[in-house]
Amino acid sequence: MGKAAFRRGLGHGVPIALGYLSVAFAFGIQAAGGGLTPLQAVLISMTNLTSAGQVAGLSLMVAGAPLYEMALTQLVINLRYALMSLSLSQRLDAGMTTPWRALLAFGNTDEIFAVASSQPGEIGRAYLTGLICLPYVGWAGGTLLGAAAGALLPVLLTDALGIAIYGMFLAVILPPARSRRSVRLVVVAAAVMSCILRYAPAFSSISGGFSIILCAVSAAALGAWRFPVREAE
Amino acid sequence: MDAKTYCLYVLVMAGVTYLIRAIPLTLFQRKLNSPFIRSFLYYVPYAVLGAMTFPDVFTSAGAPAPSLLGTAAALLLAWRGKSMVVVALGACAAALCASLVLMLI
Structure with a gap:
């Protein structure tokens, strides 16, 4: 059973890995541009596994910012993971002992969380381990390639790759939004609020990471209030 | 940037990011009861x-x-x-x- 679940996870990780390869590639180029060696760039990707946090962290590093600023920035940008981990914690099966939770928590990225949550029923350690494997390799490998050889690729191509990750997000949220009014409400509310926070001058001081938390909490609360979920779902 | 500075930065980045992910996942092992929270x-x-x-x-x-x-x-x-x-x-x-x-x- 564990083997089949692991393999199923591996398969579900393929599109994430492809997306990561391209996004990490862009990060690698940026890191090399900031003066980091390919090895230094890869080490960041292997220990952090987070796109927005790494991009922000890189610029702070290059600028020589104080360590407390680095810690605060990561906290604000990545706090959304706490929300995702909390959501995921309610879906794990009995085989997820504390050590496994502590280990697999490392791989709880936006995309892995999205795919894992879209699975029916409880989530086991074999499936989640399989799901994390390839994206991790893609993330580290993409960073290495980007840092070492990014300048060789035409801008036209690297620009186009930037949209890959969002295509993946849309593939996760649109089908359920189409078939269920409750999910549609939540997605539209989150998207509209996020656009308002971005473009309305009054909110220009709100950082990207904090804006995501604000929008997600409001939209999910709206959904829970208007369309409470029954146990069977 | 020298090696020590680099290592300190990476340590802080990775540490903060990991704790944000790990604390909720290891702390909340029981199913929450409130229908609102669950929804x-x-x-x-x-x-x-x-x-x-x-x-x-x-x-x-x-x-x-x-x-x-x-x-x-x-x-x-x-x-x-x-x-x-x-x-x-x-x-x-x-x-x-x-x-x-x-x-x-």
Whole structure:
């Protein structure tokens, strides 16, 4: 059973890995541009596994910012993971002992969380381990390639790759939004609020990471209030 | 940047990011009872992804035209229930085509 679940996870990780390869590639180029060696760039990707946090962290590093600023920035940008981990914690099966939770928590990225949550029923350690494997390799490998050889690729191509990750997000949220009014409400509310926070001058001081938390909490609360979920779902 | 400074930065980055992920996942091992909290957590993935996708997707492929065309392609493919790979690559292809056309005219 564990083997089949692991393999199923591996398969579900393929599109994430492809997306990561391209996004990490862009990060690698940026890191090399900031003066980091390919090895230094890869080490960041292997220990952090987070796109927005790494991009922000890189610029702070290059600028020589104080360590407390680095810690605060990561906290604000990545706090959304706490929300995702909390959501995921309610879906794990009995085989997820504390050590496994502590280990697999490392791989709880936006995309892995999205795919894992879209699975029916409880989530086991074999499936989640399989799901994390390839994206991790893609993330580290993409960073290495980007840092070492990014300048060789035409801008036209690297620009186009930037949209890959969002295509993946849309593939996760649109089908359920189409078939269920409750999910549609939540997605539209989150998207509209996020656009308002971005473009309305009054909110220009709100950082990207904090804006995501604000929008997600409001939209999910709206959904829970208007369309409470029954146990069977 | 010397090796020690680099290591300190990476340690702080990685440590903070890991703790944010690990604390809720290891702390909440029991199912929460409140129907509201349960419903709230059920909607969190959709809300998070909705907020992360918009408006960033509109500027995700460089210039406005490729980004918008890529977005339109992604919306259409995803709405029709295509797999993640198809939607992601379709969006990239549409954006690339738009960039090429822009370059030629």
